[in-house]
Structure formats: structure tokens, C-alpha cells
Amino acid sequence: MTSFPTVRSAEALEQGNTLAPRFDANGLIAAVATHAETGEVLMLAWMNAEALARTIETGEAHYFSRSRGELWHKGATSGQIQKVVEARIDCDQDAVWLQVLPQGDGGACHTGARSCFYRIVARDGRLVLDR
Amino acid sequence: MTSFPTVRSAEALEQGNTLAPRFDANGLIAAVATHAETGEVLMLAWMNAEALARTIETGEAHYFSRSRGELWHKGATSGQIQKVVEARIDCDQDAVWLQVLPQGDGGACHTGARSCFYRIVARDGRLVLDR
Numbered sequence: 634m635t636s637f638p639t640v641r642s643a644e645a646l647e648q649g650n651t652l653a654p655r656f657d658a659n660g661l662i663a664a665v666a667t668h669a670e671t672g673e674v675l676m677l678a679w680m681n682a683e684a685l686a687r688t689i690e691t692g693e694a695h696y697f698s699r700s701r702g703e704l705w706h707k708g709a710t711s712g713q714i715q716k717v718v719e720a721r722i723d724c725d726q727d728a729v730w731l732q733v734l735p736q737g738d739g740g741a742c743h744t745g746a747r748s749c750f751y752r753i754v755a756r757d758g759r760l761v762l763d764r
Numbered sequence: 765m766t767s768f769p770t771v772r773s774a775e776a777l778e779q780g781n782t783l784a785p786r787f788d789a790n791g792l793i794a795a796v797a798t799h800a801e802t803g804e805v806l807m808l809a810w811m812n813a814e815a816l817a818r819t820i821e822t823g824e825a826h827y828f829s830r831s832r833g834e835l836w837h838k839g840a841t842s843g844q845i846q847k848v849v850e851a852r853i854d855c856d857q858d859a860v861w862l863q864v865l866p867q868g869d870g871g872a873c874h875t876g877a878r879s880c881f882y883r884i885v886a887r888d889g890r891l892v893l894d895r
Binding site: 647648649650651652663665667671672673674676677689692719720721722723724725728729730742743744746749750751752753754756758759760761762 | 881
């Protein structure tokens, strides 16, 4: 069972050098992946402790699939492995930012799009396709 | 009460032009804000339906503060208003990406940092300050 320490003070949480992620009630933390070269946001997914630990250890993005209820080594079947160039955690340690280089066909989305965020929300609330 | 439609098919959800966000059991959706000019991830926060609607209507980022349990017009007190250059939604409509221009002192984090992601996770799992 992978585990991370818990820190008690806001000072340690926000300014310390101990990774002490604050998983939610479901044991998950949000993770955003951006393309390390273009800065494009590719996807937003979730990690449990094991996914975060494996991501750090292997340098390849691992998530937790909420739909399948299991560890998800991104690209293991699709080839869209995400090589992690840099991982960061936010102030209150409840979100992770990965800068990645997508392998395979360079995509990240199950729809075939390069990024999951292929639709713009217009000012009238309609969605505009941009892929 | 602000509300958005629900779409039933995966096709409509993923390829349609109807904004039909899938809020979680708490009525929230994840929102990531990046700097529209530098691409830096500034913060990851949450929106309820009202926050999303106000963001679209006003062109300024609104979130839902989980700690305070209320609508949060980012920058209303700090001056760090986030002008939305572009808003996008992801394939399965459970995450929002805002490209923003931070006003005021240009920061986004309550700690005073420009971005909430001011610590790098090193390969040994320790955090390295980079702000």
C-alpha cells in the first residue's frame, strides 16, 4: 500500500519540502497535464496515492480511472504514453500539474483529439469545435 | 437557480455544441486556469453551476470556494481579477480550462506566488521551491 505523510501545519503544507498530498474522500487528487513544449492543456484526470507514486518513480503519467476503478498507466494500450518532464504540486497540495511529452501519435484524448479540450465555450454558452 | 441542460448520448456529450457540464455529487466541476500569455498553470479550483454561468456571462473567472462554501469572484477582494481570454470544456464535459489574464499584481495564489504550482516534485519525492 503506497502512502504519503500527512503534515499538520499550513506552513509545512504550503512552504515545506515534504510531499504530503491531500487526497479527497475518494482517495483522489486532481491532476492536469499540459504539453511540455506547447503549453496546451491536454487533459484533466485523477490520481490515487499509487498513481502519484508510480508517476514520480517511473517518469510516466499514471492516473486512476474513475470509470474502471483501477490504476491507469496512460498509453499502456493506446501508445499515448506521457513522459513527465516536470511535476509540480500546488499550494495546499490538492492538485498536481504534469508537463508531459505525449508519445505514440502525440494525442491525449480517447476521441482522437490532441487535447481533450477541443471545444471553446462561446459567450452565448454554445460550444465551438476547434480541433 | 442557474442550470444547464443534460445530454444523454456520448455523441452529444463529446461532439455536440451544447454545454452540458457534468457536475459531481457535490455539484462541482474542476477548473484549471492558465496564463493566456505564458501558458503557465496558475491554479486549479472548482465551479458550481452559478460560478460557471457567471464566468461565461461576465468574462471574469468565478469559482466556488469549498472552504467557505460560497461563490467566489476571484480577485473581488485581492484585486487579482482573472479576465477570461478563452474558456474550453473537455471531451466528457467534467472539466473547464480557462486561459486568463490576471489583473492587479498579476498573481493568482493566496501565498503571494504568481502561480499556486510553485513547487517541483523531484524524482526522490521531495519538493523544490521555484517561485
